[in-house]
Amino acid sequence: MVKQNGEIAVEMKHITKKFGNLAANNDINLKIYKGQVHCLLGENGAGKSTLMNVLTGLYKADCGEIEINGQPANIHSPKDAIGYGIGMVHQHFRLVKPLTVLENIILGSPKVGFWLNNKAAREEIMELTDRYDLHIDLDAKVESLSVGEQQRTEIIKQMYRGANIMILDEPTAVLTPEEAEKLFVFLRQTASAGKTIIFISHKLREIMSVGDKVTIMRKGQIVGAKDVKDTSVEDLAGLMIEGTISEVKKQSVEKDGAEVLRLTDIYTLHDDSGNVNLENINLCLNEGEICGIAGVSGNGQRELAEVVSGLRFCDKGEIIVGQKVMTNQCTRKFIQAGVSHIPEDRLGTGLAAGLSIIENGILKEYKSKPISVHGLINYKVAKKYTEEIIEQYKVKAENLNRPISALSGGNLQRMIIGREINGDPKILVAAQPTRGIDIAGVKMVHSMIFDQKAKGVAVLFISEDLDEIMEVCDTLAVMYQGHLSQKVRPSETTIEEIGLRMGGALC
Amino acid sequence: MTYTLFIAILAGGIAAGSSILLASLGEILSEKVGVLNLGLEGIMLIGAVSGFVFTIITNNSWIGILMAIVLSAVAGLIFAVLTISLHGNQIVCGLAMVIFGTGVSTLIGNPYVGTPVPQSFDAVAIPLLSKIPVLGPVIFNQDVLTYIALILVFVVWYFLFRTKPGLHLRSVGESPGTADALGINVTLTRYIYVIIGSALVGLGGAQLSLAFTKVWIENMAAGRGWVAVAIVVFAGWNPQKALLGAVLFGIVQALGFRLQVIGISFPPDFINMLPYFLPIVVLCIEAAKTHRKKAAGPEALGVPYIRESR
Numbered sequence: 001m002v003k004q005n006g007e008i009a010v011e012m013k014h015i016t017k018k019f020g021n022l023a024a025n026n027d028i029n030l031k032i033y034k035g036q037v038h039c040l041l042g043e044n045g046a047g048k049s050t051l052m053n054v055l056t057g058l059y060k061a062d063c064g065e066i067e068i069n070g071q072p073a074n075i076h077s078p079k080d081a082i083g084y085g086i087g088m089v090h091q092h093f094r095l096v097k098p099l100t101v102l103e104n105i106i107l108g109s110p111k112v113g114f115w116l117n118n119k120a121a122r123e124e125i126m127e128l129t130d131r132y133d134l135h136i137d138l139d140a141k142v143e144s145l146s147v148g149e150q151q152r153t154e155i156i157k158q159m160y161r162g163a164n165i166m167i168l169d170e171p172t173a174v175l176t177p178e179e180a181e182k183l184f185v186f187l188r189q190t191a192s193a194g195k196t197i198i199f200i201s202h203k204l205r206e207i208m209s210v211g212d213k214v215t216i217m218r219k220g221q222i223v224g225a226k227d228v229k230d231t232s233v234e235d236l237a238g239l240m241i242e243g244t245i246s247e248v249k250k251q252s253v254e255k256d257g258a259e260v261l262r263l264t265d266i267y268t269l270h271d272d273s274g275n276v277n278l279e280n281i282n283l284c285l286n287e288g289e290i291c292g293i294a295g296v297s298g299n300g301q302r303e304l305a306e307v308v309s310g311l312r313f314c315d316k317g318e319i320i321v322g323q324k325v326m327t328n329q330c331t332r333k334f335i336q337a338g339v340s341h342i343p344e345d346r347l348g349t350g351l352a353a354g355l356s357i358i359e360n361g362i363l364k365e366y367k368s369k370p371i372s373v374h375g376l377i378n379y380k381v382a383k384k385y386t387e388e389i390i391e392q393y394k395v396k397a398e399n400l401n402r403p404i405s406a407l408s409g410g411n412l413q414r415m416i417i418g419r420e421i422n423g424d425p426k427i428l429v430a431a432q433p434t435r436g437i438d439i440a441g442v443k444m445v446h447s448m449i450f451d452q453k454a455k456g457v458a459v460l461f462i463s464e465d466l467d468e469i470m471e472v473c474d475t476l477a478v479m480y481q482g483h484l485s486q487k488v489r490p491s492e493t494t495i496e497e498i499g500l501r502m503g504g505a506l507c
Numbered sequence: 508m509t510y511t512l513f514i515a516i517l518a519g520g521i522a523a524g525s526s527i528l529l530a531s532l533g534e535i536l537s538e539k540v541g542v543l544n545l546g547l548e549g550i551m552l553i554g555a556v557s558g559f560v561f562t563i564i565t566n567n568s569w570i571g572i573l574m575a576i577v578l579s580a581v582a583g584l585i586f587a588v589l590t591i592s593l594h595g596n597q598i599v600c601g602l603a604m605v606i607f608g609t610g611v612s613t614l615i616g617n618p619y620v621g622t623p624v625p626q627s628f629d630a631v632a633i634p635l636l637s638k639i640p641v642l643g644p645v646i647f648n649q650d651v652l653t654y655i656a657l658i659l660v661f662v663v664w665y666f667l668f669r670t671k672p673g674l675h676l677r678s679v680g681e682s683p684g685t686a687d688a689l690g691i692n693v694t695l696t697r698y699i700y701v702i703i704g705s706a707l708v709g710l711g712g713a714q715l716s717l718a719f720t721k722v723w724i725e726n727m728a729a730g731r732g733w734v735a736v737a738i739v740v741f742a743g744w745n746p747q748k749a750l751l752g753a754v755l756f757g758i759v760q761a762l763g764f765r766l767q768v769i770g771i772s773f774p775p776d777f778i779n780m781l782p783y784f785l786p787i788v789v790l791c792i793e794a795a796k797t798h799r800k801k802a803a804g805p806e807a808l809g810v811p812y813i814r815e816s817r
Contacts, residue, residue: 058688058814079690094685096678097806107678108689116669161689 006033008070009165009196010055010086015064017050024050026220028064032165032213037187037197039207039228041240042217043438048200049091051217052167056088057081068165087163089154091170097143104142105157128159132186147296148179155186166190167198172206176296177466177499184210202240202439204233216240240439257287260458261308261427266317268303278303279482281317285427285458290449291487292473293462295502297432300482301462302344305431308460309341310334322426335364338426342416342433344462346409350416353405357397360404361386361419393418393448410441417448421457428452431462446472466495466502478502512769516761517645522630522719524757525653526551526711530735531742531749532656532663533707539667539744540700541680541807545601546586547708548732549608554579554709555716556612559624559723568626572652572713579709582608583702591697594811609726619723628652628718650718652710657750659707664746676700680805683812693812708732731756734783741790744804748793755786 010032017025024047032038040048053059055066057075066073068084075081081088095104106112106121122138129135134152142150151171158166168187172180187210191197201207207214208228216224216239224239266281278300285291293301306312307319310331319326321337343349351360362382365371370381383400390397395414397407407415413433421428430449434442449459449472463469469476470490478485478501485501530547537544544550554575562571586604589595628650637647646657667673675696678686683693715731716723734756742748763778 056688077690078688082690088688090688094682094688096682096685098681099674099678103674107674108686108691112671114671116671116674 006035008032009034009068010198011067011070012051012055013065013067015051015054015061015066017054017059017061023220025054025061028217028220028222030215030222032196032198034196035191035194036212037191037199037210039211039214040198040200040217041202041204041207041214041236043202043240046217046240047220048217049169050220052088052169052198052200055081056086056167082161082163085162085164086167087158087161087165088167089151089158089169089171091173093150093154095142095150095153098141100139100141101136101145101153102138104153105138105160107157109161111160125156125160129156132159132190134186147174147298148176151175151183163195165196165198167200169200170202171199172201172203173464174296176502177495180206204236204240207236208233257289257456257458259284259286260322261285261460262318262320263308264318264320266307266314266319268307268312269315277482278307278314278484281307281484283477283484283487285460287456287458288453289475290453290459290461290473292469292476293460293479293484294466294469294476294498295464295479297464299479300484301479302431303482304479304484305341305343305429305460305462308427309339309429311341335423338424340420340423340425340428342413342420342428342430344431344435346412346416347405351404351412354403356402357390357400357404357407357415358382358386360415361389361400364419364423389415389418389422392422394444410437410444413437413441413445417445421448421452424455425452425457427458427460429460429462432464433461434463434465434468442468466498470495512765514641514644516758516765517641518648519761519764520754520758521645521657522649522653522757523760524753524755525649525656526715526719527731527735527738527756528656528660528750528753529652529711529714530708530732531738531753532659532746533704533711534735534739535663535667535704535744535746535749536676536700536707537704538739538808539680539805540676540697541683541805541810541812542587542590542697542701543597543601543809544583544586544604544701544704544708545598545736546582546604546608546732547735548728548730549605549612550579550582550705550708551712551715551728551732551735552608552612552726553582554712555727556616556712556723557709558713559716560615560619562624562626562717563619563622566625568624568628568717571717572710575709575713576706579712580702580706582709583705584698586705587698587701590811591694591701594813597809597811605732613725616723616725620725621722624717624721624723627721628714650714652714652718655710656714660746660750667746677805680807683807683810687812687814697812708735711735730783734786737787738790740804741787741794743794748790752786752790755789756782759785 008031012028012030015025015028016023028051042048050059054061055075057077057080060076066075073084075084096107102122102125105125112118112121125138134156136149136152136156142153145153171183175183187197187199199210211228214226214228214231214236215222216236218240262284263281266278268278281304293304295301303312307314310329310333313328321334321339324337326334326337347353358379362371362385365385366377371378371385386400389395393414395411395418397411404412404415417433433445449461452459461469461473473490475487475489477487478498480501530551534544534547557578558571558575561574562568582604586600589600590597630648630650633647637643667677675686675691679691679693679696687693712728715727720727738749738752742752760782763781766773767778
């Protein structure tokens with residue numbers, strides 16, 4: 001099945017790209033064969049996306065050469081890359097939302113004439129979508145489409161523009177399991193039709209199921225290249241992560257603690273941004289329970305997190321924290337009742353990007369003694385308070401007076417978690433706490449959450465990663481369009497069943 | 508009597524509104540491509556003074572118009588360099604353009620205050636069409652620049668929504684990263700439409716000095732540039748609705764003037780205020796209706812595009 005001696009579609013030689021002092025790509029050499037699905041594996045920040053941005057002309061490499069189909073290629077802009085038949089489906093879709101699907105597909109294409117009402121383009125696209133079974137309403141506005149349909153639009157767009165080498169950056173991150181399965185079938189089919197696919201991912205199982213070859217990157221360098229059939233998940237994981245990280249074992253607390261949170265019939269009405277709202281949410285959490293909320297993002301998880309942490313009023317229903325009815329109390333009351341919140345938007349909601357690390361450290365405690373006395377902040381005490389968080393949760397920060405935006409993603413997350421669990425909470429709402437951080441960071445977040453569980457804290461754990469939820473949580477429920485399914489134990493369900501609920505096929 | 512008064516108010520309204528209409532159309536192009544140009548007031552004055560001065564020098568109002576377009580395009584080029592290439596803050600640069608335009612027009616226009624223009628654009632009745640009752644005298648008995656403004660409403664709309672360059676323009680304003688990844692030159696596209704937009708604004712200024720007042724008055728834009736900025740927002744970046752807003756401004760202005768003439772007396776300050784106030788109220792109501800559905804502003808409006816920012 002693997003075409004070992006096929007033609008080389010892309011060859012990258014000695015590619016180096018630096019951002020300041022950081023070498024995002026350091027002397028990369030890569031060969032990609034025609035008609036194969038070539039996977040690029042690596043943690044966040046390993047340099048996969050940077051390398052592909054160099055290939056598509058979005059970034060300019062500091063040095064190195066690129067050959068396409070054996071010929072040297074000068075790629076200085078995305079336009080050049082398109083000329084060589086290279087198309088990229090970005091992780092964050094490059095679609096213009098207020099425009100229609102058709103307009104997005106023909107955007108920038110030299111095939112389209114001056115006037116837009118062009119029958120030839122429409123027919124050619126219809127022919128493409130028929131051939132590859134990628135059906136979509138061409139006149140729908142992109143903003144009204146589901147994420148899977150938006151991805152399909154991206155793929156059709158690249159094909160219409162004549163892409164023979166298609167790069168997909170973390171394409172399954174936003175898909176339900178069924179949608180991902182469909183995508184894999186499509187990719188295999190396209191590869192056997194002679195197109196070249198570059199598939200960027202950090203999910204090992206996906207690579208094993210879809211790839212022909214895999215190149216592993218770590219810290220801007222290539223650390224391994226394998227045929228997928230000659231390797232294993234363990235092998236790849238070992239190459240991807242330096243050393244092995246000790247497995248965090250979760251203590252299984254089977255006895256049920258006292259109830260600390262109860263949501264009864266919660267409704268929230270439409271807000272102006274047209275988000276999915278909560279309908280008839282019922283949920284209760286016990287001491288020492290980690291309850292996972294699964295679902296594709298944008299189905300009401302953020303609203304749920306906001307309701308539980310007092311950031312959003314509900315229009316109907318009742319929230320009980322501990323023994324107290326807390327419905328529509330202000331956020332500070334929720335904090336005082338012991339609710340901590342790790343928001344999904346770290347720099348927007350979790351931290352104030354322009355303020356110093358110290359100021360961010362005391363954001364929740366600045367009103368109380370000894371940090372402030374008579375409305376004046378004692379910066380010495382504040383500094384000590386922040387230093388404790390930093391030391392205890394291993395935040396890498398040199399100068400505490402610098403703006404917090406100078407910290408890296410993983411350190412920002414440690415900082416928020418540290419601040420939120422420092423005050424001995426009773427309930428911890430963790431919204432996508434591991435999104436966008438590397439595997440070592442994920443393990444750290446998990447162990448911090450297990451520590452809280454051991455202390456008897458009830459954790460509401462919202463994540464899009466099903467494997468993570470199955471691994472971490474004691475109980476789980478699925479959100480779909482504002483509805484929350486019954487809470488079950490992971491042992492009582494299957495990935496398939498959850499997948500169906502996430503896609504709305506099961507209620 | 509009431510019929511002729513009615514016609515006079517409507518026709519006067521369109522003539523009075525056409526400078527604002529041209530400025531609004533220019534601003535729509537600029538904002539749709541993602542650049543907020545708040546310098547309209549200044550650029551209108553540059554257009555007004557250069558049109559006026561070159562008409563006096565050459566004794567040819569068409570050369571005046573040409574120079575108004577060229578020099579306001581140059582002002583647009585300066586603004587484009589500041590905001591697109593140097594990533595300057597668009598609001599601050601826009602305010603600087605207002606101050607620059609006001610100052611420069613006052614300086615240049617100073618010797619000409621009160622001088623009548625030797626050759627102006629007067630109303631030209633279009634044969635046959637101007638004989639249609641009501642519509643004829645209202646729409647088809649205007650100056651040439653007003654005709655151009657009215658035609659441009661449909662040209663701009665058609666260009667934006669029915670042509671390939673229009674699609675590119677909108678995509679650059681909504682999502683420059685996407686446009687860039689598809690090989691559309693974001694910087695060049697923004698330059699082109701900011702400059703064309705400014706030229707239209709300047710043409711509006713020239714309409715004011717060469718067709719509407721026909722004399723040079725210091726600071727004669729009198730807030731029309733700001734009204735145009737507001738009209739663009741309340742019109743939801745739609746040329747036809749901008750036409751509505753601009754004509755409304757003109758009609759209210761004409762109405763106040765006529766009421767004074769026939770002897771119905773209001774405090775003059777109140778009448779002077781009305782044209783600035785009423786269109787805003789009407790368009791607010793209109794905007795409230797559409798905004799309930801969706802805010803229509805270009806997504807990347809006011810945001811400089813820097814490719815390798817991370």
